[in-house]
Amino acid sequence: MRRVDPERGERLNDPAWMIFDERYRRRYGAPGGSPAGLTTAQTVGALARACRIDEGRLVETVDAFNRNARLGRDPDFHRGLSAYDRFFGDDRRFSALRPWPWLETASHGIVGAVLGPPATRLAARAAESDGDRVRRLAVPVLRRSMAPLFSASVRGVLGPLEHRPYHAIPVRASSLGTCGGPRIDASGRVLDAEGSPIARLYAAGNAAGSPVGGFYGGAGATISAAMTFGFLAGEDAATRR
Numbered sequence: 370m371r372r373v374d375p376e377r378g379e380r381l382n383d384p385a386w387m388i389f390d391e392r393y394r395r396r397y398g399a400p401g402g403s404p405a406g407l408t409t410a411q412t413v414g415a416l417a418r419a420c421r422i423d424e425g426r427l428v429e430t431v432d433a434f435n436r437n438a439r440l441g442r443d444p445d446f447h448r449g450l451s452a453y454d455r456f457f458g459d460d461r462r463f464s465a466l467r468p469w470p471w472l473e474t475a476s477h478g479i480v481g482a483v484l485g486p487p488a489t490r491l492a493a494r495a496a497e498s499d500g501d502r503v504r505r506l507a508v509p510v511l512r513r514s515m516a517p518l519f520s521a522s523v524r525g526v527l528g529p530l531e532h533r534p535y536h537a538i539p540v541r542a543s544s545l546g547t548c549g550g551p552r553i554d555a556s557g558r559v560l561d562a563e564g565s566p567i568a569r570l571y572a573a574g575n576a577a578g579s580p581v582g583g584f585y586g587g588a589g590a591t592i593s594a595a596m597t598f599g600f601l602a603g604e605d606a607a608t609r610r
């Protein structure tokens with residue numbers, strides 16, 4: 370998705386396609402509910418034609434993916450190797466909690482409820498004090514404490530596409546957050562290189578530098594920062610008229 374044509378400035382793989390089979394759809398639903406953009410066909414080749422994707426290459430890609438997925442590996446993109454991938458994996462067939470899938474789901478919620486508040490406090494400290502130091506201390510501890518709980522098998526992440534019909538959804542590039550951008554103060558005012566506010570210049574959300582740098586604080590962290598600083602910036606601008 371990141372590849373850009375240097376001359377035309379257009380993304381080369383936009384849209385990309387999310388391809389899944391009927392077994393996936395029955396188990397997890399179509400991603401995003403039932404999007405209008407869902408295309409369905411009885412074979413991978415017919416799906417490629419319906420989406421105007423190169424048929425031979427899609428069939429070849431899915432065959433290769435399936436061969437590897439059956440062995441629990443993804444040599445191209447290494448899906449399933451990171452803790453992040455496995456956190457969202459479905460490892461019920463291999464889990465110690467196999468007979469009680471609801472308990473496995475509940476255990477994720479309980480772990481989140483126990484670890485969430487201290488992790489949020491640490492993220493807040495990272496934002497207001499020496500962020501790099503807090504990250505260096507916090508991340509290894511969190512990683513060690515959570516890893517055993519979420520070290521699901523790679524088979525919970527990878528599965529062959531072999532149950533017809535097959536489905537495709539176009540996926541487009543969009544921005545989740547930023548790692549850089551202008552520094553702002555507590556009122557959303559943009560600061561110059563010396564740290565002084567620049568008159569009448571405000572930034573919030575993705576237009577401002579992230580308060581936690583390149584660290585992803587978790588779901589909600591970006592929208593809440595955008596809303597909070599958007600509100601504060603608006604309030605400040607109104608009082609300075």
Ligand SMILES: Cc1cc2nc3c(=O)[nH]c(=O)nc-3n(C[C@H](O)[C@H](O)[C@H](O)COP(=O)(O)OP(=O)(O)OC[C@H]3O[C@@H](n4cnc5c(N)ncnc54)[C@H](O)[C@@H]3O)c2cc1C
Pocket residue numbers: 543544545546573574575576587588589590591592593595
């Ligand atoms: C798939 C996805 C899932 C996400 N999930 C979460 C989540 O669960 N929790 C969370 O907290 N965050 C999530 N985010 C991130 C969150 O959506 C963004 O951080 C947030 O929307 C940024 O808000 P914003 O107002 O800064 O920018 P945007 O929401 O991008 O708003 C910018 C607006 O400016 C408009 N615009 C751009 N250029 C111009 C122009 N020249 N003139 C006029 N208008 C212009 C755009 O059309 C857009 O409406 C997700 C993002 C994505 C892409």
